[in-house]
Amino acid sequence: DTGVSQNPRHKITKRGQNVTFRCDPISEHNRLYWYRQTLGQGPEFLTYFQNEAQLEKSRLLSDRFSAERPKGSFSTLEIQRTEQGDSAMYLCASSLSEQPQHFGDGTRLSIL
């Protein structure tokens, strides 16, 4: 499978715990994006990397959120001290420069 891969597919955790998601982009893609999707809505942009550089973070990305792409390949998204409002589907996408973005199947986060 040469598509965008996200792990885990589902994560259930208690409020206040930390969680980390991983995204493996399509291998030759230099750009990697994170989006969040809540029920009944379209995805909303969170942050973006070009190679290993994080170039923008949305207002939606509070101080509890951090994303990394240390070697310009896979990326991780960490949420510290999770809150009920963090429950959502977290989607990763990748692209080759300005080409269209291709999405993974997402990680669904449920906060108990």
Added chain:
Amino acid sequence: GEDVEQSLFLSVREGDSSVINCTYTDSSSTYLYWYKQEPGAGLQLLTYIFSNMDMKQDQRLTVLLNKKDKHLSLRIADTQTGDSAIYFCAESTQDDYKLSFGAGTTVTVRA
């Protein structure tokens, strides 16, 4: 998002054509996209159109762009049960890499 609007639901009979409409507000939009999302899955890129085009056809899919009215449509010919899904319209600008999505149109195909 607020900049992209879509009707929420569409019901269509199997074999008929489906037309999904989208309006956007950003006049600097460069690319406009249609993505499909099935339950529990991510978004699948269906097609996209550059803003200097007014039509693009790809097998059963036809995209029409009216740049003056900032209106985009996706026509699916000979709609099948496998076309039942949520369809998202999205736009991006030349200087801005991130996609802005509508809330999605849920298409239900009935026999």
